[in-house]
Amino acid sequence: MxxxxxxxxxxxxxxxxxxxxxxxxxxxxxxxxxxxxxxxxxxxxxxxxxxxxxxxxxxxxxxxxxxxxxxxxxxxxxxxIGYVPEDQGIFSGLTVEENMKVAMKNDNDSTKERLELILVLFPDLKKFWKKPGGLLSGGQKQMLSIARAYINDNDxxxxxxxxxxxxxxxxxxxxxxxxxxxxxxxxxxxxxxxxxxxxxxxxxxxxxxxxxxxxxxxxxxxxxxxxxxxxxxxx
The missing domain is CATH 3.40.50.300 (P-loop containing nucleotide triphosphate hydrolases)
Incomplete structure (x- = not known):
């Protein structure tokens, strides 16, 4: 391998x-x-x-x-290489949508496909899409942090x-x-x-x-x- x-x-x-x-x-x-x-x-x-x-x-x-x-x-x-830090590293004052947009390197078909998958994996992010990151629960913040790293074509x-x-x-x-x-x-x-x-x-x-x-x-x-x-x- x-x-x-x-x-x-x-x-x-x-x-x-x-x-x-x-x-x-x-x-x-x-x-x-x-x-x-x-x-x-x-x-x-x-x-x-x-x-x-x-x-x-x-x-x-x-x-x-x-x-x-x-x-x-x-x-x-x-x-x-994507990185999900221990302290999550999200922007509390930005909405979930804005957090994701800031993390995106590209706005291409591959990124859009990953975003669709992310919203299936993390339905709470879709539910709180327009809410500030700082209002999410600890678990939801962790999901957002992982999603931000996963949105790009990181190997x-x-x-x-x-x-x-x-x-x-x-x-x-x-x-x-x-x-x-x-x-x-x-x-x-x-x-x-x-x-x-x-x-x-x-x-x-x-x-x-x-x-x-x-x-x-x-x-x-x-x-x-x-x-x-x-x-x-x-x-």
Whole structure:
């Protein structure tokens, strides 16, 4: 299977802090690759480093065979990588419709087809199309955030903690949506909810203290209670 994204011994400093100290992983086309680890392990910084928001201080990041390690964020996005940040990143003062229009790179047939699919996946967005983003519930804001990244022909989506703070019934909806989205795009998912991660994920990488310490098919982690307890603190 084609490797779409590859990180090799990536390190990242934020100010005086050495956050990422050697992260390596591969993302295969058409799969959901899940980054797991305890809070503060460096998962979010890893996504931000891929996007160029916290530039790598060493190591390499290759996307479709091209070195993007030192590219600015807007160029990384232009390469076809979408990013759903942990804080959602929507514009509270703009309507749902305006949020989507701002996110669109093009207004072509492909974008229109994706918008139609999004409104099927997220019927609440259609319901609140003319309402300000700030009036949406937490789950609806998360849906809008994912939709904004998915509206373009991105071949890779980086999604950070989509279940955070959401009710279980909304988490189920997000899971269903990710399963639908993986039919059209490759996904790197950071997720603390192991039930969700193990359901939608094809492969996992565990990051601990800024380093990649374990990886494999998700089935392996689901069966390895000792590994889950050691690195994730769950049985």
């Amino acid at each position: 084609t490797v779409q994204l590859r990180l090799n011994e990536v390190e990242t400093h934020i100010g005086q802090y050495h956050i990422i100290q050697g992260v390596s992983f591969e993302v295969r086309k058409g799969e959901v690759t899940v980054l797991l680890g305890r809070n503060g392990a460096g998962k979010t910084t890893t996504l931000r480093t891929i996007m160029g928001l916290n530039p790598a201080s060493s190591g390499t990041i290759h996307y479709k065979g091209e070195d993007i390690s030192r590219l600015p964020t807007f160029t990384v996005a232009q390469k076809g 890779l989506l980086l999604i950070d903690e989509p279940s955070k703070g959401l009710a279980p019934i909304v988490v189920e909806k997000v899971m269903e949506t990710i399963m639908e989205m993986k039919e059209k795009t490759t996904i790197v998912l950071v997720e603390q909810n192991f039930m969700m991660a193990s359901t939608v994920g094809d492969r996992f990488y565990i990051i601990d203290d800024g380093r990649t310490v374990s990886n494999g098919p998700m089935k392996l982690l689901k069966e390895d209670e000792e590994m889950r307890r050691k690195y994730l603190g769950i049985a």
